[in-house]
Amino acid sequence: LIERIDGDIDAVTRFSSTAVLHLAGNAILVIGVLVVSAFIDWRASALIALTVLAALWVTARLRRIAVPYYDDEREVQGKLYGDVEERLGGLEDLRANGAGRWAEHRLQQHSAGWWRTARRAALRGDGSISLAGAVFAAGSIATLALGVWLARRGEMSVGSVLALLRFSQLVSDPLWRVAEQLAEAQKAVAGTGRAARLLATAPAIVDGTGDDLPDGALSVELRNITFGYGTGHPVLTGVNLVVPAGSTLGVVGRTGSGKTTVGRLVARLWDTEQGEVLVGGVDVRRLRLADLRRRIGIVTQEVELFRASLRDNLTIFGTLPADNGQLQRVLVDVGLEDWFRSLPHGLDQHLDGNDELSAGEGQLLAFARVLLADPALVILDEASSRLDPVTEARLAGATDRLLAGRTALIIAHRLATLDRVDRICVLDHGRVVEHDDRSLLAADSSSHYHGLLLAGQAVDGVVS
Numbered sequence: 001l002i003e004r005i006d007g008d009i010d011a012v013t014r015f016s017s018t019a020v021l022h023l024a025g026n027a028i029l030v031i032g033v034l035v036v037s038a039f040i041d042w043r044a045s046a047l048i049a050l051t052v053l054a055a056l057w058v059t060a061r062l063r064r065i066a067v068p069y070y071d072d073e074r075e076v077q078g079k080l081y082g083d084v085e086e087r088l089g090g091l092e093d094l095r096a097n098g099a100g101r102w103a104e105h106r107l108q109q110h111s112a113g114w115w116r117t118a119r120r121a122a123l124r125g126d127g128s129i130s131l132a133g134a135v136f137a138a139g140s141i142a143t144l145a146l147g148v149w150l151a152r153r154g155e156m157s158v159g160s161v162l163a164l165l166r167f168s169q170l171v172s173d174p175l176w177r178v179a180e181q182l183a184e185a186q187k188a189v190a191g192t193g194r195a196a197r198l199l200a201t202a203p204a205i206v207d208g209t210g211d212d213l214p215d216g217a218l219s220v221e222l223r224n225i226t227f228g229y230g231t232g233h234p235v236l237t238g239v240n241l242v243v244p245a246g247s248t249l250g251v252v253g254r255t256g257s258g259k260t261t262v263g264r265l266v267a268r269l270w271d272t273e274q275g276e277v278l279v280g281g282v283d284v285r286r287l288r289l290a291d292l293r294r295r296i297g298i299v300t301q302e303v304e305l306f307r308a309s310l311r312d313n314l315t316i317f318g319t320l321p322a323d324n325g326q327l328q329r330v331l332v333d334v335g336l337e338d339w340f341r342s343l344p345h346g347l348d349q350h351l352d353g354n355d356e357l358s359a360g361e362g363q364l365l366a367f368a369r370v371l372l373a374d375p376a377l378v379i380l381d382e383a384s385s386r387l388d389p390v391t392e393a394r395l396a397g398a399t400d401r402l403l404a405g406r407t408a409l410i411i412a413h414r415l416a417t418l419d420r421v422d423r424i425c426v427l428d429h430g431r432v433v434e435h436d437d438r439s440l441l442a443a444d445s446s447s448h449y450h451g452l453l454l455a456g457q458a459v460d461g462v463v464s
């Protein structure tokens, strides 16, 4: 994708900035040559004009042949860069698992692929230039032959024959350059095509027409949801869930049971294939995405921090308006006070993305973001999974404050995190197997939740 945005647009810019000037300059030169040579002999001038037209026709015809090959080349190039970026991102995992050789081998394969497609494209592109050269050579020979014939008949001086020969070569020079420019143009046309296809990609999530969300806490309802990320295998099947406004729902279930997916559907990061998702009583597809997302705060399993100042990381580049006092207060609230005090530049401290903080500190920062955003609906997806028990306990106070008067969906493996939620939903293989008051489920020894609690205590016992 980056290669498309960067490389293809670059090809178009390079062509459009230089080629137009070259083309204009060379066109003036060719017209001048044709006019002057017409004064010497109209037949010779016509011959030169014919040569120019033939050369242009040949290059234009061949140009079309080369375009798909340049397209292929850019595609392969894009894949190579994408792969390199992924490998660099996963450097530690690759090294730790001894996969360095494999990564090297893949890089070699991709580079070889690039070389093959580049050669195929260059053969077609350069082939057109060579053929245009051959047309010119033939044109010069024909002009020379015509001049010699006219000189023998005494209709032209030897000086004029030499001048015509020089003229025919003079037009070949700029046209050579035009042909070279056309090779650039081939790349530009391929680039434009790919950029246009990218721009024509319709987003899968279409913005709603803008129904209003009610003020205050927002209820959430999932009605008969069946969803499978477009793969044909349902991840959620017939899911029905109700979270009244202002209440909290704990979502539990085995790894891969679909908990995160529920959160994504509520925030409309994906659209459900069947059924409906209602937030504040309105189908999310009818809401403006900006309205919906402004009212939702999410802390996910994978927190993303940016290479920017701490302030920008907290306010997401000023999207959440907050003064220094507020920013410092949320950092204290989430337990990052000591860490914050250790920063030499305070809120202006530059963070090096995810590299600089531990995973747990990153999660606390994401938590601080949600506190700042003051949303009506909170989705915490394993938001404290990377915190040690002491830090998690310290965060409990901030969590209580965050959840007071708001609706919340709390996804958690550690059931202790769900001590204070109102209701529990247990997911199993994408189906709701239990959905009731937490205290009722905890007291019912036959419930799944009860079983999970017992299993959790057994694990805690082993750990301690």
Ligand SMILES: Nc1ncnc2c1ncn2[C@@H]1O[C@H](COP(=O)(O)OP(=O)(O)OP(=O)(O)O)[C@@H](O)[C@H]1O
Binding pocket: 229, 231, 235, 253, 254, 255, 256, 257, 258, 259, 260, 261, 262, 301
């Ligand atoms: N972007 C995606 N594209 C395709 N399939 C996906 C995608 N994200 C998740 N899945 C699949 O959906 C299923 C449910 O995933 P989900 O992340 O909702 O599980 P989860 O209950 O949150 O698991 P965990 O406890 O490990 O976080 C998994 O089998 C997963 O392979």
Ligand SMILES: [Mg+2]
Binding pocket: 259, 260, 261, 301, 381
């Ligand atoms: Mg998950």
